[in-house]
Every structure is written in C-alpha cells, then in structure tokens.
Amino acid sequence: MADQHAVLSAAHPSQTAQNPLQRFFAATELDTRLLGMVGALIIIWVGFHVLSGGLFLTPRNLWNLSVQTASVAVMVTGMVLVIVTRHIDLSVGSILGVVGMVMGVMQTDILPNQLGLGLGNPWIWFLSLLGGIVVGVGIGALQGAIIAYLRVPAFIVTLGGYLVWRGAAWWVTAGRTVAPMDARFQLMGGGPAGSIGALWSWVVAVIACAAIILGLYWGRRQRLRFNFPLRPIWAEAALAAIGCGLTLAAVAVANAYPWPRRIAENYAEANGIPVPESGLFISHGIAIPVLMALAVGIVMTFIATRTRFGRYVFAMGGNPEAAELAGINTRWVTVKIFMIMGGLCAIAAAISSARLNAATNALGTLDELYVIAAAVIGGTSLAGGVGTVAGALLGALVMQSLQSGMVLMGLDSPLQSIVVGIVLVFAVWLDTLYRRNKH
Amino acid sequence: MLDTKTPLVEMQDISISFGGIRAVDRASIDLYPGEVVGLLGHNGAGKSTLIKILSGAYKRDAGTIRINGEEVAISNPRDAKAYGIETIYQQLAVADNVDAAANLFLGRELTTPIGTLDDAAMESKAREVMGRLNPNFRRFKEPVKALSGGQRQSVAIARAILFNARILIMDEPTAALGPQETAQVGDLIKQLKSEGIGIFLISHDIHDVFDLADRLVVMKNGQVVGTARTSDVTKDEVLGMIIMGKAPKGAVPGPGAMREG
Numbered sequence: 169m170a171d172q173h174a175v176l177s178a179a180h181p182s183q184t185a186q187n188p189l190q191r192f193f194a195a196t197e198l199d200t201r202l203l204g205m206v207g208a209l210i211i212i213w214v215g216f217h218v219l220s221g222g223l224f225l226t227p228r229n230l231w232n233l234s235v236q237t238a239s240v241a242v243m244v245t246g247m248v249l250v251i252v253t254r255h256i257d258l259s260v261g262s263i264l265g266v267v268g269m270v271m272g273v274m275q276t277d278i279l280p281n282q283l284g285l286g287l288g289n290p291w292i293w294f295l296s297l298l299g300g301i302v303v304g305v306g307i308g309a310l311q312g313a314i315i316a317y318l319r320v321p322a323f324i325v326t327l328g329g330y331l332v333w334r335g336a337a338w339w340v341t342a343g344r345t346v347a348p349m350d351a352r353f354q355l356m357g358g359g360p361a362g363s364i365g366a367l368w369s370w371v372v373a374v375i376a377c378a379a380i381i382l383g384l385y386w387g388r389r390q391r392l393r394f395n396f397p398l399r400p401i402w403a404e405a406a407l408a409a410i411g412c413g414l415t416l417a418a419v420a421v422a423n424a425y426p427w428p429r430r431i432a433e434n435y436a437e438a439n440g441i442p443v444p445e446s447g448l449f450i451s452h453g454i455a456i457p458v459l460m461a462l463a464v465g466i467v468m469t470f471i472a473t474r475t476r477f478g479r480y481v482f483a484m485g486g487n488p489e490a491a492e493l494a495g496i497n498t499r500w501v502t503v504k505i506f507m508i509m510g511g512l513c514a515i516a517a518a519i520s521s522a523r524l525n526a527a528t529n530a531l532g533t534l535d536e537l538y539v540i541a542a543a544v545i546g547g548t549s550l551a552g553g554v555g556t557v558a559g560a561l562l563g564a565l566v567m568q569s570l571q572s573g574m575v576l577m578g579l580d581s582p583l584q585s586i587v588v589g590i591v592l593v594f595a596v597w598l599d600t601l602y603r604r605n606k607h
Numbered sequence: 608m609l610d611t612k613t614p615l616v617e618m619q620d621i622s623i624s625f626g627g628i629r630a631v632d633r634a635s636i637d638l639y640p641g642e643v644v645g646l647l648g649h650n651g652a653g654k655s656t657l658i659k660i661l662s663g664a665y666k667r668d669a670g671t672i673r674i675n676g677e678e679v680a681i682s683n684p685r686d687a688k689a690y691g692i693e694t695i696y697q698q699l700a701v702a703d704n705v706d707a708a709a710n711l712f713l714g715r716e717l718t719t720p721i722g723t724l725d726d727a728a729m730e731s732k733a734r735e736v737m738g739r740l741n742p743n744f745r746r747f748k749e750p751v752k753a754l755s756g757g758q759r760q761s762v763a764i765a766r767a768i769l770f771n772a773r774i775l776i777m778d779e780p781t782a783a784l785g786p787q788e789t790a791q792v793g794d795l796i797k798q799l800k801s802e803g804i805g806i807f808l809i810s811h812d813i814h815d816v817f818d819l820a821d822r823l824v825v826m827k828n829g830q831v832v833g834t835a836r837t838s839d840v841t842k843d844e845v846l847g848m849i850i851m852g853k854a855p856k857g858a859v860p861g862p863g864a865m866r867e868g
Contacts, residue, residue, distance in 0.1 A: 394731040474723040476716050479705070483713055486750075488702035493700045494714035553704035 175449050195403035201547055201602060204560045205385060208595075209569065216573030221294035227425035231452055234422070235358040235523070237568040238457035239264075239536050242516040244560040245468035246509035246541045252485040254552035255315065259329030262515050262537050263307050264532030265337035268517040271300040272346030274528025275353055289339045293352035296588035300514040307333065308510020312503035330536065347526035357522030358522070360427040369453035373419040380411040423451040456520040463563075464515065469506075469557045481505065487555035494598075542567045545595045549603075612677045615640050615746060615805040616774055617790060621670035627845055630656045632829040633670075633862050638774065638805040645820030645837070646747040646809045647849055653829035654809055658776050661807070663687035674774075683851040693767035701763055703752040706734035707744075710751055711766045736765045740795055755787030766806065775799065781815060793819055794830045813842055813849075827852045830863025 193200055195593075217224040245262050249547050251255045251438060275296040280287045315322045348354075355362040364372070384404055391398050399407075426432065427450040435450065436443050474476040480501050484491040492498050521527045546563025548555030574584045614637040615810040621633045627697040632654045638644050659665045661672065664683040671678055674690050681687050687694075701710045708730040717725045717732070730747055737744045741761045751759055760780060767775055777796075781789040796806060796819050810816050816823055817837050825832040832848045839857030847853045854860035 269737040390727040394727045396727070397731070470723075476718070478714060479709060479713075479724060482705055483709070486702035487700070489709075490700040490702045491713070492697065496714050512743065553702075598636075 169347050181501075184239045192403075192406075194366065196407050197399065197403075197408075199556075202556070202559055202600075204564065205546070205559065209562065209566055211413040212566065212573065213499075214446040216569070216576065218577040220573065224573055225477045227421050229572065230421050231455065232427040233565075233568060234458045235455045237565050238358075238455070238517040238571060239519045239523075240535065240542055240562040240568065241461040241540045241561050242464045242519065243512050243535065244542045244546070244564045245464055245557045246505075246512040247483050247539050248468075248546075248548050248555045248560045249289040249472065249549045250322070250509055251506045251543055251550060252552060252555045253481055254485055254488070255502070255505070255548075256540065257311075257322065257326045257506070257509055258261065258536050259307075259326040259333055260509065260516075261532040261535035261537075262330050262333035262337065263304060263510060263513040264334040264517040264520060264535055265529065266307075266340065267304045267514045268521040269302045269337045269340040269346065269528040269529070270303050271296045271514075271518060272521060273340055273347065274299050276346055276348075285515075288351065293356075294352060296350065297356075297514075298391070298519050300517060301511050304510040304512075304514030304517070308506040308513075309503060311451050312506025315506065316499035316502035323532075323590060334529075334533075337531070343529055345526050345528045349522055349525050349527075353518070354522050354525055355456050355461065356518050357520075357525065358457050358602065360431050360452060360521075361420075361452075362456045362522075363452040363454060364456065364459070365437065365453040366423045366451035367453075369419045369423055369451070372454060372459070373415050375558065376415045377412040380415070381408050384408055403412050421453065422454045425452045426450055427452065436554075449503050452526065457523065457563070460515065460519065463513065465557055472557055477501065487553075502565070503604055538567055539564075541592045545592065547599060612639055614638060615642075615675060616658070616661065616807075617663065617671075617673040618675075618765070619671045621657060621667050621672075623660060626683070629829050631660070631667075632756045634741070634826065634831045635670075635861070636824050636831065636834070638807060639803055640773075640804045641800050641850075643800055643806045643808055644815030645822055645823040646807060646813075646826065647816060647831075647845065648815065648826035648832075649849065652826040654826045655778065656829075658778070658807055658827070658834070661687065661774075662692060662776055662862055674743060674782070675698075688770070691771060691773035692776065693772035693774070695760075695763050695767050695780055696778055698772065700750050701759055701766075702849065704750050706750055707747055707754075707762050707765075710748060710762050711769050713766070717768070721837050733765070736769050736807070737740065737761065740765050740768075740790070740798065741768070745830060755788060756784045757791035760788070760792050761795055764799075765785065768799065775804055777808070778809045780808070780809065781810075789815070800802045803851060813845055817845075819843060825849055827863050830862030832863045832865075833858035835859065 186426055201512045211231075213225060223229060225365070247257060247260070275292050279292050280289065280296055285292060297346075307329070311325050314320050314325050343506060388398060388404065429447060432448040432450050433443060436448050441448070472481065480491060480496045480498075483494070483496065484498050484501060488498060517532065524531070542564035543555065543560045544550065544563070545566055546556070546559070546560035548560060567588070570588055571584060572588060579587075616636075616638040618637070619635045620633045621631055621635070621808070622629065622633055629842075636644065636657070646658065648654045649800055656665060661669045661681065663681050663686050664684050672681060673679065679690060681690070681692075683845065684694075702713060711733050712729050712794050718847050719725045719730050719843065733747060737747075744758060744761065744783050746754060746758070751762060754762070764775075764780075781792050784792065789814070793815075796808070799806060808816065820837055822834060823840075823845065827849065832852045833854035834856070835845075835858035842856055844855035844857065847855065848858065852863055852865045854864040
C-alpha cells in the first residue's frame with residue numbers, strides 16, 4: 169500500500185530513479201512544472217525568432233521585453249496570493265490607473281507647487297512613490313475589509329472597484345493627462361538613463377551568484393543538522409552552475425544592448441568623452457524597472473514561503489475551515505493580502521507612468537486580465553491553495569513574449585488578442601492534464 | 608483497578624439550555640488516565656454538547672468540572688488547551704495542500720530567531736511525533752492531499768498530542784474512513800492509551816466503541832442513561848440503553864434511566 173513505497177523514499181529519491189534524466193530531476197529536486205514553463209518559453213522565443221526573421225532573440229528586443237514585463241510582473245506576485253486564497257482581484261488595472269494619476273498630480277503640482285518643494289527637488293520622486301503606495305494600500309485595505317468582514321464575494325467587490333477606481337482616475341484631473349513626470353521618477357520607467365550600466369549590472373550579477381551559492385549551502389547545512397536526505401553533491405553543483413549561468417547570461421544580454429547612437433553622442437559631448445571612429449558603445453545594463461520587479465519577486469517569494477503569513481495564505485487556500493479552527497485570524501489575513509495587492513499596484517503604476525512619462529486615464533486598462541492570465545499560466549490554481557511567485561513571474565514573461573513577438577511579426581492587434589486568448593485556455597488545459605497525471 | 612486513582616476529568620451535574628431546551632441535564636461523566644470512554648447516543652442526545660462544554664466551545668449553566676481533582680473554569684477553547692484538552696473534529700480539519708509538518712504546527716509555527724519559519728525544525732519535530740504514532744509514515748514532503756484517510760487522521764491526531772495533550776476528545780474519528788483506515792486509527796488510540804492519555808470517544812458506531820473503549824456512557828434526551836464497563840454489558844443491552852433508555856444490570860444507572868420495577 170501507500171506505506172510500502174513510502175519506506176523507499178527514506179533515502180534521497182534520486183537513488184530510486186532509473187533513467188539519467190529522471191535521476192537528474194529527482195536529484196536536483198527541480199520543479200518539473202516550472203521547467204515545463206521554461207521549455208514553453210524557449211519554444212516561443214525560438215519560434216518568434218524564426219518567424220520574425222531573426223528579430224526576436226536580439227539584446228535589444230530581450231531588453232525591451234524585460235522592461236515591458238516589469239509592470240505586470242510586479243502585480244502578478246500579489247495576484248498569486250489573492251488567487252491562492254480563492255479570491256480574485258479584477259480591480260488591479262483600475263487601481264493602477266488611479267494611483268498613477270495621484271502620483272502624477274503629486275509630482276507635478278501638489279509637492280512642487282502647493283507644498284513649495286519646487287520642481288526638480290530630489291525628494292519628489294520618493295514622496296510621490298510613497299504617497300502612491302499609501303493610496304494603493306488604502307484602497308486594498310478597503311476592498312479587503314469589505315471582502316473579509318462584510319462577506320461580499322471578492323469577484324463583486326473588485327468588479328465594483330474596477331468601475332469605481334477607473335472613474336476615480338478620471339476625477340483626479342477631470343480627465344486631463346498629467347505630464348511630464350519628475351526627472352528622477354522617470355528613471356523607474358527604464359530607458360538609457362533608467363538603467364544601471366554595465367559595471368553595476370555585473371555587480372548585481374556577482375551578488376546574485378553569491379546568494380544562489382550561499383542559499384544552496386545554507387539549505388544543505390539545515391538538512392545535515394536534522395539528518396534529512398541530502399541532494400548528491402553533483403546535483404548541488406549542477407544547480408549552482410545553472411543558477412549562476414542563467415544570471416550571468418541575462419546580464420551579458422542586458423549589457424550587449426548599447427545606448428542609441430544620438431543619446432550616446434550627446435552624453436559624450438556633455439561629459440567631454442572623445443567619440444571613437446567606430447561609435448561609442450555604452451551598455452544599458454539592467455533596467456531599473458526590471459530590478460524593481462526582481463526585488464518584488466524575491467520579497468514576495470520570501471513572504472509566501474518563509475513567513476507565518478505566507479503559510480496561513482496557503483493553508484486558507486487549502487482548507488479555510490481548518491485554518492480557522494487552527495486559530496488563524498483568516499479575515500485579517502485576507503485584508504492583508506488585498507493591502508499587499510494594492511501596494512504592488514502602486515509600484516506597477518510608478519513603473520508604467522514613468523515609462524510613458526505621463527499619467528493618463530487609460531493607464532493600466534485591461535491589466536487585470538493580463539495579470540490574472542499570467543498568474544494562471546504560471547500555475548496558480550483558481551481552485552485555491554496552489555501557486556508560486558516564480559511561476560507567476562514566468563507566466564508574465566510568457567504573456568509579454570507572445571505580445572511583443574506578434575508585434576515584431578507585424579500581426580494586427582485584433583489578431584493578437586485572439587492568439588493570447590487561445591493560448592490562455594490552452595495553457596490551463598495543459599496544466600489540468602499535468603496535474604491529473606501527477607495524482 | 609483504575610478507580611483508586613484521581614480521575615483526569617470529572618464533570619459533575621453539568622447542565623446547559625438553549626432557548627428553554629435542556630440540551631444537557633445534570634450529566635456526570637469521568638475519565639481516568641489511560642482510559643478510553645465511549646460516549647454513545649442518538650443525534651441530539653446531548654453527547655456532543657456535553658463534550659463541547661469540556662473543549663470550551665460552550666459555556667455550562669450549572670455543574671463543576673475538575674481536572675486532576677481540582678476545580679477549573681473553562682470558558683473558551685484556549686482555556687481548554689491550557690489544561691491539555693485537545694479536540695479532533697469530525698471533519699478532518701487539515702489543510703490539504705500543505706505537508707504534514709505545516710499542518711501539525713498550523714497556527715503555532717516554530718520560527719527562527721529572525722522570525723522566519725523554521726521548516727527544518729518543524730519537520731524534525733513532526734518526524735518525531737509521527738514516528739511515535741505511525742512508525743511507517745514517511746511522506747513528510749508531500750501535501751496531505753496525497754495521504755490516505757488513515758494517515759491524514761494520524762496527522763490530525765499528532766497535531767492534538769504535539770502540544771502535550773493529556774485529554775483527547777475525538778468526535779467521530781472514523782466516520783470518514785474505510786475499514787482498513789479505521790483499524791489504523793484504532794491502533795493509534797490504543798497507543799495513546801498506553802501513554803496515559805485519556806480519551807473521550809464520541810461515536811454512533813457501537814462496534815467501534817466496544818472495540819476501543821474501556822467504559823461507555825449512554826446519553827438520551829440530554830441525560831445520562833447509564834455508565835458501564837464494556838466488559839460488563841452486551842451490545843444488545845447497550846442498544847437498549849440508546850433506544851429505550853433502559854439501564855441493564857451491568858450498568859450504573861444515571862438520571863436518564865427509565866424507571867420501572
């Protein structure tokens with residue numbers, strides 16, 4: 169029975185697998201589902217590269233892809249928690265819109281004029297972002313409280329919010345577009361100035377590699393301490409090599425994309441740098457919005473897997489009744505989830521409005537659908553209890569890859585919608601098959 | 608032989624009413640260390656209500672509760688837990704999508720000095736407790752969903768005893784299980800009993816109670832019909848107690864026993 173094959177797993181599972189590939193996956197304990205997504209992503213990338221005549225897998229396109237993904241990527245990390253607890257948030261695009269407007273008005277009018285900080289004050293970007301986050305968290309708290317304490321279904325509350333906050337975005341300036349943004353605030357949108365350059369990108373890469381290796385070492389020490397089965401050393405080494413290799417490769421790509429010729433020349437002129445015959449090569453490096461999205465991803469992964477709050481989120485998703493009987497304050501946890509979601513919408517709003525260099529009424533329109541789709545493609549189950557931040561981030565990358573690939577191929581935008589819609593349904597069907605086979 | 612010791616739990620003349628209906632009427636039961644007492648009766652006989660007074664879910668109107676001979680006040684589930692009283696609910700109260708260790712510590716997680724979850728320490732402790740209950744259990748890394756009903760029930764029981772329960776209340780612990788798994792839970796109960804834990808077993812199933820309990824208490828209409836050692840009465844006599852409220856010769860009649868000649 170179940171107990172018999174359970175006895176075998178006392179040793180590390182890698183010792184019972186037969187073929188080398190199975191043994192590799194068992195030994196490294198890599199999530200096969202996540203690997204499947206990486207595989208799908210590679211197929212999409214190579215496919216578009218071929219179909220677009222070699223335009224897709226270029227440093228320029230990949231760099232742009234990373235910047236375009238950032239806003240949805242930030243929001244999807246929160247949507248995972250929302251969906252895991254069997255809720256939904258249809259209002260994220262509208263919250264992004266209203267918070268974008270609030271931040272826009274703060275940095276162009278309220279802070280410099282009404283509070284007298286003056287345009288170009290170095291604190292403006294920070295105070296605007298902070299103000300936006302406060303508004304976002306507040307909106308989330310309100311919606312979360314209605315869901316948790318008044319027991320109105322999240323679908324309805326956030327559907328209402330979808331209308332309310334979009335309308336509120338209009339009311340902030342009676343429909344006028346706010347532009348331009350503060351110069352420092354704009355850095356959150358990427359671009360040549362909003363990237364950290366080659367040197368700092370390598371610094372980030374080295375720190376990331378060190379973190380990967382330390383993490384593996386720490387995990388091994390914990391297992392040793394409690395006498396749990398260990399991964400074989402070669403598997404640990406393979407994991408370290410793969411992790412560091414991917415990090416370094418990504419940074420190399422970001423550094424291979426130079427500043428546009430004119431901007432580089434202007435920069436050289438302004439700083440008195442001689443321009444060589446072959447032209448000046450200044451690397452973009454990692455874009456600031458991408459760094460923000462990665463930082464959010466790391467923080468949210470930490471929250472989801474290493475804190476009590478995260479544990480409660482998953483327990484509530486698996487069995488709300490059991491969570492309540494165990495003494496968890498499920499209502500307060502629900503409010504906190506929506507507060508986080510609102511705060512993340514504010515960060516995404518900063519990225520989107522900075523990138524556009526304007527806050528408009530339409531900012532974030534349809535984002536709720538892209539965010540939900542990314543979470544679901546990334547393996548978050550609408551039935552609750554299942555989902556990972558890393559998977560959702562990959563899901564966001566898959567969605568954005570499809571979109572920019574189709575743009576590169578020159579597909580009309582109605583056709584793009586049709587393809588994205590079909591891919592969403594297809595991906596969830598594949599996932600259903602995968603889960604059914606696994607159990 | 609057990610009667611010489613102090614009872615672990617002594618509930619005396621407990622009464623509670625809901626809107627004029629006496630759900631429990633002057634009921635008295637007791638429980639000794641290492642003893643399993645089965646609580647039998649129809650739906651609505653008052654057995655669950657009586658036991659919920661002990662677990663702190665309801666507050667009694669009258670009567671006294673003694674734990675180890677000392678009178679105690681239990682007014683909420685937290686008080687009960689503080690006296691080492693743990694309840695295992697009828698519906699398996701486990702979160703399906705997380706592993707055994709996460710379930711054992713749900714709501715009472717162990718954390719590292721910086722406040723993060725100490726999964727390794729929790730898994731280690733879980734291995735220790737589960738090893739005591741169900742030595743064959745090895746599936747610590749899998750979500751509880753993947754376990755059999757009996758294994759899940761042992762997770763629920765482990766959760767109750769993890770925090771040093773001395774008194775265990777099991778409300779229909781085998782209602783959702785197949786025969787093989789019921790046997791597994793039965794073994795578990797015997798094991799806990801041998802460790803000196805007192806168990807109240809609430810059940811519809813006379814066979815279960817005869818297999819596992821040392822004594823049984825039958826309730827009807829909120830009153831105790833009688834108390835008997837399982838060895839002193841037959842199943843038919845117990846059925847008579849449940850259905851007609853007739854206390855047989857081998858039982859000590861309670862206030863609810865039918866009076867006749």
